[in-house]
Amino acid sequence: MMQLFEHVKEVLSKNESFCKDGKLFKNNVVEAALKLDAELLTILLKDDTTKKHFFTTVEGVQVFDKVKFQQFVSNKQFLPDSYTTFKNKIGLTANGEYLTEANEVVLDFPYKDCVLEGGQTKEDQKRKEIFWNETLAGDEIDRLFEPKVLTNWKRYDKKGEHAPTSVSDKDNLMIKGNNLIAMHSLESRFKGKVKLIYIDPPYNTGKDGFQYNDRFSLSAWLAFLSNRLEIAKRLLSNEGVIFIQIDDKYKDYLKVLLDGLFKRENFICNIIWKKRGGAPNDKIIGSTHENILLYCKSPNYSLNKKPRSEKQLSRYGNPDNHPKGKWASDNLMANVKGGRFVQSLHFPIKNPNTGEEFLPSSNGNWRFNKERIDELLKNDEIYFGADGKGRPKLKRFLSDLKDDGVSVATIWDDVPQNNTASSEIEKLFGSVNEFDTPKPEGLIEKIITIGSNENDIVLDFFAGSGTTAAVAHKMKRQFITIEQMDYVESVTKLRLKKVIEGEQGGISEKVNWKGGGSFVYAELAENAASYISKIEELKSSKDAVALWNKLKEEPFISYRVSPSEFDANIDSFEQLELDDQKKLLISTIDKNHLYINYADIEDKTYNISDADKKLNLQFYNR
Incomplete structure (x- = not known):
């Protein structure tokens, strides 16, 4: 880079008004670039190096990239004395301007305009999410987010499991599948109707199954959450609020992201939850708290005071x-x-x-x-x-007394801690090790009490062990919860069945829970998604080649992929590391075919049953 700086100086020195005796007259150069000064452009065009860096050929015409050139000239290494870089002033800057002078400051990160479709499917596989991070064109994104077919419908109540004959706006819902796709499928039915969202997303700690294979892990994590929070906001009612739990490591990045998505003025507070009594013995300074960021959708939001104890x-x-x-x-x-x-x-x-x-x-x-x-x-x-x-x-x-309770403080040391949550899970299931840090029912109860009233809709699209849905049901709220992991069957769904049967753990005694109610379960109907799971589970290069031979015959191979060319280079494919083989195989799949679009429900290829067609028709009000 320094060689380029020196070279541009040498080129500009051909005009003493731009550079003389090795001293760059930055203001003159920037002003000339803004005015598209003929002398400046002529000098730059005559030199092959500057022409290559600052001009683009469009149908035979050289177009000057003045923004790129100004940023280059503004670099502090171009100035004769770094002491003068910011005129002896100290402050935060954006693109070389102080924040008080810049027009706009945003959280800028690689992949911010991507759709990070991938979720987690199996914790123990530690899938590298970057495989899923693809830049999609606008029309492709629209297709990706079209409503999907829901299948494997079941209704659960005190009498057990039933095949539902109908589904209504008042049903509690549990959906298995990718939460980004599922929320877009919920939009036509629940847009603007959700009163409270609580999520406990992956924290990107390296220990929560959200791992990556390059230096853009933070960027991918932000894209992953941004995609989901955008649709979540559309589901919120004007009076609605969202609580997002996070530790300290990336809390500040998340807050800036939320300030952009929800507007900074819609930030209500940061709640500090005391998650343990003392610091871990293996730490010099150990964390004893987590953060819960609280935002509203509009100034018309409503919250409740805490009931008197x-x-x-x-x-x-x-x-x-x-x-x-x-x-x-x-x-x-x-x-x-x-x-x-x-x-x-x-x-x-x-x-x-x-x-x-x-x-x-x-x-x-x-x-x-x-x-x-x-x-x-x-x-x-x-x-x-x-x-x-x-x-x-x-x-x-x-x-x-004119109010319904007492004000809520931002320090929450009066609710159960993590050890209580672990005990609750253990009492329900004996021993479940999928969850390192489950949240206690008492914490969720306080959130739901503050953020909603009876019969309001509560959404949690990172269901996990199902704590939010369980507490919402006990508190007479309508819940919607989404989970992609396979433990949705052995843990999440089972927990809600126990709640309906009247289990007495958690907050049951406090709210006088006796059981009852029901929920409807459904799954996103998989198409290419079934192959994604098979690719993730590959154990050898031989298995990868065998899977390709099946995959290439499927109709959902991307139009960008030539199976014959792939086959012609199969020897090179066999020499790749297994992770690279997986990445390549996943890239051959058209992501718009992961799940079956509702618009294709009558396509006989997918063999959708008449019962599923009827329930989807009701669900989408078609």
Whole structure:
């Protein structure tokens, strides 16, 4: 790069107004580039190196890339003294400008315009997601996101498993399949109807099954979440909110991404959840918390205050059988900063029991004027102690409280921790090791209490062990949950069946859960996706070649692939590492054929049953 800098300097020195004695006159050069100055362009065009770097040939015409040229000239290595690079100022910059001077600052990362279709299918395989990261043209993306056929429908209730005859807007839903594709299939039915979304996505820690094979792991992770959050936002109602759980490592990147997707002004808060009591012994400074980023879709969002605890309610009693009911004593003094004296609020209150008069303490003020105090005395709403001889206090009646609870703080150290969640899973299943950090029902209960009301729709598109769906069902919310992993059958679905049967773990006792209700299960109908799974499971080069011989006969081979040319180079294919063979085989598949489009439901090739056709027709309101 330095050689190119020196070369461009030498070229520009042919005009002393641009460069003289090795000193570049940056302002003159940039201004000339902006004006497409003929002298500057002539100098650059006459030199083969600068012509190659800063011009593009379009139908025989040389077109000057002035943006690329300005960025090149603005590089600090082009300046005669790095001390003058930013005029002795310190600050964050974007494209060489201070953020206060730049028009727009965005989170820019490779692949940001890609569709990262791939999800996780098997934790133990540690699939390298970059295989799935492909740049698709606009029309291809539209086809990828068309509604898909749903199959293998089942309804579960207290009587067990049934073949459903209908599906309605009020059904709880569990969908198996890629969550990006599934959410786009949900859009026609649930756009703008979801009140609360909670997700606990892969954290990109290297230990959560979200691993990559190159230096763009952060970029791929951001693309993966961005694709899904875009459609998730469309599913949210105008009053809806989304809670996203994340650790510290990439929390700040995620927040900037969310600021762009949901708008910075729709950021509500960052909740800190205390996930364990003490730091791990193998750490000098060990993490004891996780973050939960809370965003709304619009300024019209609604949240609930936290219900008063039994301890808070225990303060209220009615020892004097007051007709207004339970009350608790409260301060009658005004809470005025600095003790500001107000004459109209400074007067004696006479104890009707003893005749003793009391003034506000410390030369302060009562919180009400004399007229209001006299009214409270008349209605027996001022308390003078258990013996009737103490200083006056206000009787604060439970029936007079104007809110439905107490404000929620951003530090959550009053809910169960990770060890509770592990215990809950163990009690349900004996031992399940798919989940390193399951979330406790008490944490999800607090989120659902704050973010929704009974009968609202709650969505979790990283279902995992099914905690969100289980808690939502117990709290009388309608749930939609999506999971791609194979444990959806042995864990997620089984957990919800246990909830319907009335299991008493987690929050069951607190919410008086006795069982009941139902949910509908369905799967995205696979087409080429079945081959993806087979490719992931390949164990040898011989198996890879055998699979190619089957794959090349399928109609979903990409139009970019020539099977005959592939066969002609099969020897080269056999010499590749197994991971590279997998990557190449996956690239031959047209990703628009991973699942069967609803538009193709009548195609006899796919053999969709009449029962599935009927349920899909109802689901898509067609």
